[in-house]
Amino acid sequence: MxxxxxxxxxxxxxxxxxxxxxxxxxxxxxxxxxxxxxxxxxxxxxxxxxxxxEEKVDMAVYFDKEFSADEIMEVKKELSQVPEIKSIKYVSKDEALQKFSERHKDDKVIMESLEEVGQNPLLASLNIRAWEASQYENIAKVIENSSFASHISKMDYSEKKPAIEKLxxxxxxxxxxxxxxxxxxxxxxxxxxxxxxxxxxxxxxxxxxxxxxxxxxxxxxxxxxxxxxxxxxxxxxxxxxxxxxxxxxxxxxxxxxxxxxxxxxxxxxxxxxxxxxxxxxxxxxxxxxxxxxxxxxxxxx
Incomplete structure (x- = not known):
């Protein structure tokens, strides 16, 4: 000491x-x-x-009109087990229409076209967010090889892929x-x-x-x-x-x-x-x- x-x-x-x-x-x-x-x-x-x-980047999976909300919720439950997925949000047809109308409320041509259609043309979807940008490709492959792949109308990963890869x-x-x-x-x-x-x-x-x-x-x-x-x-x-x-x-x-x-x-x-x-x-x-x-x-x- x-x-x-x-x-x-x-x-x-x-x-x-x-x-x-x-x-x-x-x-x-x-x-x-x-x-x-x-x-x-x-x-x-x-x-x-x-x-x-990354929070602003997501991947939307659109389902056929015949695929019910309950069935989509089952898909959501199944996908929630995928470790790369951070969050999943269900967007109903009505909610999608409401957001679409709000976004294009100042566009008369689009709003008139919606009125002429007379029904909701939009599809229900699941908005998926990954933990990291690099994980979207694996998530897309999981969805493409899933049991519900035949009920998917569209998946916008291919459209967003360049932006995700750049990120x-x-x-x-x-x-x-x-x-x-x-x-x-x-x-x-x-x-x-x-x-x-x-x-x-x-x-x-x-x-x-x-x-x-x-x-x-x-x-x-x-x-x-x-x-x-x-x-x-x-x-x-x-x-x-x-x-x-x-x-x-x-x-x-x-x-x-x-x-x-x-x-x-x-x-x-x-x-x-x-x-x-x-x-x-x-x-x-x-x-x-x-x-x-x-x-x-x-x-x-």
């Missing part, structure tokens, strides 16, 4: 002695943490946008780009933090040699540098959190004007605890890891 306290004390002393270098380290880490936070927010916002788009392609590209960018960023962050810690530790090379001569243990030598890294990371996380909150407060309304529905500040406030934990873990973890690597590799402790 005494050794641990001494390590903490030496770490704090080293932090104060190298105040200029510590401030430079904190500044660099604030930038790094801000980039990490921005990437996290961008990824989460992108996921929300994709989910919103799937966009989603896959976004996720792929996010993974690649995250990997590159992580490597850059580690290199910058590593070199910063290396320079800081090099200034204490004489002191380390002295501690070796008097028989100090490896952990006693490493410990203060790890504490310094943790202090820098902790302070950098606090500063980044304050700056990020202020920046989002002013920038978010302007972003929402360009992209309606994208509320960065609202999402940030809803998840502020998780985001701060990510910032704190990034700062402290980065500070400790870079210090540990610099001590281990360059000072051969």
């Amino acid at each position: 005494t050794t641990f306290k001494r390590i903490l004390k030496l770490g704090w002393k080293g932090f104060k002695m190298q105040s200029g270098f510590s401030l430079a380290t904190i500044f660099i880490m604030v930038m790094i943490i801000s980039v990490v936070t921005s990437l996290f927010l961008l990824q989460e916002t992108t996921n929300l946008l994709v989910e919103n788009i 799937f392609s966009i989603t896959a590209s976004i996720n792929k780009a996010g993974i690649i960018f995250s990997a590159i960023l992580a490597l850059m962050v580690l290199i910058i933090a590593f070199n910063t810690a290396k320079l800081a530790i090099y200034n204490f090379k004489a002191e380390i040699e002295t501690m070796r001569l008097v028989g100090a243990s490896n952990w006693f030598i490493k410990g203060p540098f790890l504490v310094q890294g943790a202090i820098c990371g902790f302070l950098a996380a606090l500063i980044a959190a304050v700056l990020f909150t202020a920046a989002l407060f002013f920038v978010s309304p302007k972003i929402e004007l360009i992209a309606p529905g994208v509320n960065f500040f609202g999402y940030f406030l809803e998840n502020i605890f998780i985001i701060f934990l990510i910032q704190l873990a990034s700062g402290v973890g980065l500070g400790v890891l870079s210090s540990w690597l610099a001590v281990r590799k360059y000072l051969k402790v």
Whole structure:
């Protein structure tokens, strides 16, 4: 316990002695943490946008007029067992007509044509939503090979297939780009933090040699540098959190004007605890890891 306290004390002393270098380290880490936070927010916002788009994409299955509502409900019950299906909504002929009339109420030609027909020409249907855009093709195959396939009048999957495939392609590209960018960023962050810690530790090379001569243990030598890294990371996380909150407060309304529905500040406030934990873990973890690597590799402790 005494050794641990001494390590903490030496770490704090080293932090104060190298105040200029510590401030430079904190500044660099604030930038790094801000980039990490921005990437996290961008990824989460992108996921929300994709989910919103996916919510608007569905697949409708229309049934023959002779197929009763009870039979369609049995089909709905059967399809609800398919794991790729998120939700199924039954739309009766009357409901379909009501929606159609509402949508085309200002089109006199269509409304007059409906009156001339004299009866409801629309079909009852099931509107199906998948969990992911990539799952619609499998759902369509299940329906085509089902026992009720002969009672299907039309399935609009073929019409919506290009839009669904485009959505799937966009989603896959976004996720792929996010993974690649995250990997590159992580490597850059580690290199910058590593070199910063290396320079800081090099200034204490004489002191380390002295501690070796008097028989100090490896952990006693490493410990203060790890504490310094943790202090820098902790302070950098606090500063980044304050700056990020202020920046989002002013920038978010302007972003929402360009992209309606994208509320960065609202999402940030809803998840502020998780985001701060990510910032704190990034700062402290980065500070400790870079210090540990610099001590281990360059000072051969």
